[in-house]
Amino acid sequence: MRRSPEGDQQGNAALAQYSAPTYSIPGGAYSAAPSPVSLPSPVGNRNVPTFMGLLNALKRRWVLASFLGLLVAAAAAVALWIAAPQGKHQVKALLEITPENVGLMPGANQQNDSNTSNFKENQMVLIKTRTILTRVVQNEKLKDTQLVKTSDDPAKVIEDMLRLRWEAPDLMAVTMNGDRPDELKEVLDVLVQTFKAESSAKETERRRAQKDILVKLREKYQKDIDDIMRAGHLRGDMNAPQTPEMFNEKVKDVGDELRKARSAKREAEVKLAALDDQVKAANDEAASLQTKKFTDEQIEAALLRDKEPALVGFQAELEVAQAKLKARQGAYKDADNPRIVEVQDEIKDIIARRAALTSQRRSDVETKLRAERRDEIEKGQRLIQIERTTAQSNLTKYSQAVTELESRLEVMNRMGIEVIKQDREIKPKMEQKQKIEEQIEQLNLWLSSGGRIEIREKAVIMYNHNQRQKMLYSGMIGVAMFLVVLTLVAFLEWRTRRVDGVDQVVNEIGMRVIGTIPAFPSRQSIKTGEADANQNWRFILNESVNSTRTMLLHTAKTQSMQVIMVTSAMQGEGKTSLSSQLATSMATAGLRTLIVDCDLRNPSMHRLFDLPLAPGCSEILLSELDVSDAVQPTTVPNLWVIPAGQCSNRVISALAQGHQLESLFNRLRGQFDFIVVDSCPVLPVADTLLIGQHVDGVLISILQDISQLPKVLDASDRLSQLNIPLLGAVVNGIKTDIHAYGYNYVKQLPA
Structure with missing residues (x-):
């Protein structure tokens, strides 16, 4: 290499x-x-981008996205600024419509007054009627205004400019928009005052007519009540109850007294029967006393009560022997031990001698016991006789009271039919008369109040300053478009699916x-x-x-x-x-x-x-x-x-x-x-x-x-x-x- x-x-x-x-x-x-x-x-x-995926995609194209976003945002903001209207000045007044609950009679002529919703809808129509608008135009305060001078039909112009809306359940806002706010304020003030005066006059006239009808109805009901009172003969009795309620209360009191008397009578009868049973039992016991036999225990108890010396001595010996037996049983485990048997024989001897003494004295003791029991029975019979006399007296008294109260209640029941019949005739008329008097009083209060429509706020000028609003909206649309462009560029870049x-x-x-x-x-x-x-x-x-x-x-x-x-x-x-x-x-x-x-x-x-x-x-x-x-x-x-x-x-x-x-x-x-x-x-x-x-x-x-x-x-x-x-x-x-x-x-x- x-x-x-x-x-x-x-x-x-x-x-x-x-x-x-x-x-x-x-x-x-x-x-x-x-x-x-x-x-x-x-x-x-993935077909759906994630936030981090879009953010990473935007980082790769942020220069292009920012440039396009700023360009589109500026164009959108300028377009909105140019297209947005300049707006007009507004004049606003507030009228309060109070509800009404007066009616002539239940179910009659009450719909228009009690249905506040219908009344409000009527007012929104009436304020725009030609009669009201014509009076507004003819007002001396408006004869020199440009609206009246330059318009062929000023009433129609005012009607077109007028806007009504409910700002609260009882508050109606009356507004007018235009370029001359001072003149609009004057027109709106005259309009609400004219509408209030016209509505108050109509309302006063209607209420006076209602009051006249109610007064006549009250006089008619009073005459009917007087006639019924004169025809009712029971009303002349001062002791008789004046109303069914009072009568029912007295009947209830008599009924309570009758229930108490009956309860006491039953108790006296039960007491008397119990005393009779006691007398019979005492007589039976006295008749069988001569042949009555007494037990050994009763004889011994009588002798001990009389402290018979011999019997008292036997009792003492028996207690000593029993104590000795208990001690020896504790000392000797064998029950057949001679010492234990010795004590047991001693106890048996004492019991035998005590029984012989009891048998010897039986006749005398029985005679004494029979005499004592006979004296007790005679004493008890005397006490029972006293209680029986008292119980018999109470039974007689309560029986008379029950008879008297039953008779009285029967009479009151017959009288109650007449009372209820007469009250049934007069009560509805009294109630109707009371309602009519309340309605007359309410009408008097409303007649002095001046009507259902009040001017809560006179006309106020609200000058149009929408420059700030236009700037805000333009800025918002600019920011929105900028974000939209950024999102679009990020999405398009994300679709390339770069790592x-x-x-x-x-x-x-x-x-x-x-x-x-x-x-x-x-x-x-x-x-x-x-x-x-x-x-x-x-x-x-x-x-x-x-x-x-x-x-x-x-x-x-x-x-x-x-x-x-x-x-x-x-x-x-x-x-x-x-x-x-x-x-x-x-x-x-x-x-x-x-x-x-x-x-x-x-x-x-x-x-x-x-x-x-x-x-x-x-x-x-x-x-x-x-x-x-x-x-x-x-x-x-x-x-x-x-x-x-x-x-x-x-x-x-x-x-x-x-x-x-x-x-x-x-x-x-x-x-x-x-x-x-x-x-x-x-x-x-x-x-x-x-x-x-x-x-x-x-x-x-x-x-x-x-x-x-x-x-x-x-x-x-x-x-x-x-x-x-x-x-x-x-x-x-x-x-x-x-x-x-x-x-x-x-x-x-x-x-």
């Missing part, structure tokens, strides 16, 4: 910005699993991202920028390439890959730059690396490394050149290049056959550690699809803000259909803030 000194010198200058240190950064921000074919399913093209960032590649295409490459600064910024900033940018570039290289090498090692093709969907998406950067990074990492320029139709790798175009890959495909003669060294250690050579139709035909290309790669695998193939874009021509069938894996170069998502997706689909392993994508042109990396990490390390 040969190396040109001049080529080394020029290549060093060309690759100065790509040189990298001999260390690598493991992993990347968007690294994924190392499998080259296990890719997520693509989301596909906005790494997340979009992963989420919308479903493609694995191997790494990212920062955007290249412009030449002007490099010339004018500070040396430290430029050095930091180059360091970030190197680190990004090294990170991508690390991911690629890991994948290649896992999948036993050696020949990697770098391509793109369309031209100008950074594939050649990516190929040279990755190959340079691998070479600086100590790997024998070869770049094969298979972009035969538009080669550029030879210019990048300052090498001749031919001989190269084209001559190898035509079998005009041996592979070893085509490999050319570069200024970068461990890096060689095979240029594209002179392309022709014969070369493309040989490429389609594939035999020479397969032999080329098979021969190169044994001479180099890693081979980077720079190919054509996928979509314009079929060269990449032909080359891809002989490589181990493919990297797709995507340029942010340039590459289009549908085309990238189409390119990946074509590769997948031919079962060409797709390792993933590398996104170029990422906007990076070098200060975000931190000073300790962006500073260049010493050699």
Whole structure:
């Protein structure tokens, strides 16, 4: 292999910005699993743009969008300013329409007065009647106005200028628009005053007629009431109730007294029956007392009560013996113990002697007990007889009261029929008379008030100052049109579906991202920028390439890959730059690396490394050149290049056959550690699809803000259909803030 000194010198200058240190950064921000074919399913093209998508699209066209937006906004604002009318001055007065609730009788002649809604509608018509407008025109105050002098029909002109609207439930606004506000104010004042006076006169006349009718109705009802009062004979009795309510109250009182008397009578009867039962029970007990037998317990209780000495002694002995038995039972567990049996026999002897004494004294004690019980029964009978006499007296008294109250209630019920009949005739007339008096009183109040229409605000001039409003509307339409144009430009740009960032590649295409490459600064910024900033940018570039290289090498090692093709969907998406950067990074990492320029139709790798175009890959495909003669060294250690050579139709035909290309790669695998193939874009021509069938894996170069998502997706689909392993994508042109990396990490390390 040969190396040109001049080529080394020029290549060093060309690759100065790509040189990298001999260390690598493991992993990347968007690294994924190392499998080259296990890719997520693509989301596909979205038909509805997102806000961030439109914003990113607008950033790419903000100059054009701003220019068009300002142009359209200015045109719209000027057009609105010219088209908007200047407006006229306005004069406004307020009339208050009060509601009315007076009626002659329930259900008669009440609709026009109580239905406020109809009354309001009537006023809006009446104020424009020819009668009112003619009186306004004939007013002395308006005879010298221009409106009256210059108009053939001033009343018609006023009617056309007049506008009415309700600003509140009871407030009607009367307005007039024109160019002479002082004259309009005078006309409107005369109009509302004339309308109020006419309405008040009509209202007063109507109310006086209502009042006369109501007075006559009141006199008629009073006469009917007097006739009924004279015909009612019960009204002459001062003790009789005057109204059904009063009568019902007295009937209720008598009924309450009757219920109380009946309840007391029942209680007396129950008490008397109970006393009779007690007397019978006492007589029965006295009759059976002579033959009554007493139990041993009763005899013993009587003897103990009388403190019989012998029985008291037995009782004391029994208590002592029982205490002794309890003590011995506690001391001896055996119930048959002789000492326990001894006490038990003693207790039995005491009980036997007590029973003998009781039997001996039974006759005397029974005689005494019978005498005592006979005295108790006789005493109780005397007390029961006293209570029975009292109960009998109460029963007689309550029986008489019940009879008297029942008779009184019967009389009141017969009288109540006449009271109710008479009150039924007079009550409706009294109620109607009361209502009529209330209506007459209300009419008197309204007659003194002056009418239902009041002038709440005299005519006020509201001068037209719509310049500010026109400016506001013009500004608003200008801003709106500006935003519309920005949105339209952003949408049209979004429809191109350019790649906005790494997340979009992963989420919308479903493609694995191997790494990212920062955007290249412009030449002007490099010339004018500070040396430290430029050095930091180059360091970030190197680190990004090294990170991508690390991911690629890991994948290649896992999948036993050696020949990697770098391509793109369309031209100008950074594939050649990516190929040279990755190959340079691998070479600086100590790997024998070869770049094969298979972009035969538009080669550029030879210019990048300052090498001749031919001989190269084209001559190898035509079998005009041996592979070893085509490999050319570069200024970068461990890096060689095979240029594209002179392309022709014969070369493309040989490429389609594939035999020479397969032999080329098979021969190169044994001479180099890693081979980077720079190919054509996928979509314009079929060269990449032909080359891809002989490589181990493919990297797709995507340029942010340039590459289009549908085309990238189409390119990946074509590769997948031919079962060409797709390792993933590398996104170029990422906007990076070098200060975000931190000073300790962006500073260049010493050699």
